[in-house]
Amino acid sequence: MRPLRNPVIQMVLSHLLAVWMQFCFRTLRWTHEHRALAEAVWAQGGGALCAFWHGRLALAPACWPLDRAQPVKGMISLSADGEFLARALALQGIPAVRGSSANPDKGDKARAAATKGGSKALRDGLRQLKVAALAVTPDGPRGPAGVMAEGLPLLARLSGAPVLFIGLSCSPAIRLGSWDRAVLPLPFGRGAIVWDRADFPEGADVSDVIPDWTARLNAVEARADALTGLRDRPG
Structure with missing residues (x-):
């Protein structure tokens, strides 16, 4: 059995991760740009x-103030790693909608795996969006x-809900060698949160907005990295 599939290990590590994240968030010196978009x-x-x-998933709780923003859930994958992250986020007030979305460029097998639980997650996500917020890693x-x-x-x-693109960064940080070059916060450094907002254009197809929304999400993340001085992982 892989360690992360052990429920006891998952519980212990997720608690440790949640405590570490909150400690780091409290000690970082945060810069915010265009927060008025989120405040609205x-x-x-x-x-x-x-x-x-x-x-930037490990930085996500820092961008959503539960004391004044609407409740939020996170769309987390059905993998063992997803379970670990879901537990850590839930301990910080962000429960999970479990599932993922298929990427048409991933091929048949990967698309089928990514779609596992996707229909249920879509339905659950739409129900969530009737009353509150949903965090998505696209x-x-x-x-x-x-x-x-x-x-x-x-x-x-489908929901008509506004979209907030969020650039998250901190420095210094741990950069993992994972496919997403994940950032884990370290304490007593600099943090940045940069915002942008979009609404789905009336009459547009999903494929029409993906290039623009990708560019906008890249832009806010690049700006956040510029504010903190975080550099990409070599290679």
Whole structure:
């Protein structure tokens, strides 16, 4: 049995990760750009989609103030790693909608795996968006990194909810050798959160918005990295 598939190990590690994340968030010196876009969505209440690339998932709780924003759930994959992350996020007030969205560029087998639980997650996500927010990593759960699948724009089109693109960064940080070059925070450094907002264009197809939304999500992440000085992992 792989260690992360052991429920006891999952529980212990997820608790440790949640405590570590909150410690880091409290000690980072945060810079925010265009937060008024998010404040308007929080003040309005109701459904909202918040999107960031999979590699910044460990920073996500820092961008959603549960004391004044609407409740939020995270769309997390059905993998063992997804279970580990789902537990850690739930301990910080962000419960999970389990599932993932298929990426048409991934091939038949990968697409079938990515779609496992996807229909149920889509239904659950739409129910969530009637009253609250849903966090989505549009290149998850296995990439390629920075390649947006159809799930985010499809949810935006079906729900009519506004989309908040969120660039998250911190420095110094641990960069993992995973497919998404995941960033894990370290304490007493700099953090940045950069916002952009979009609404699904009336009459557009899902495929029409993916290039623009990909560019906008890349832009806010690049700006956040510029604010903190975080450099990409060599190679």
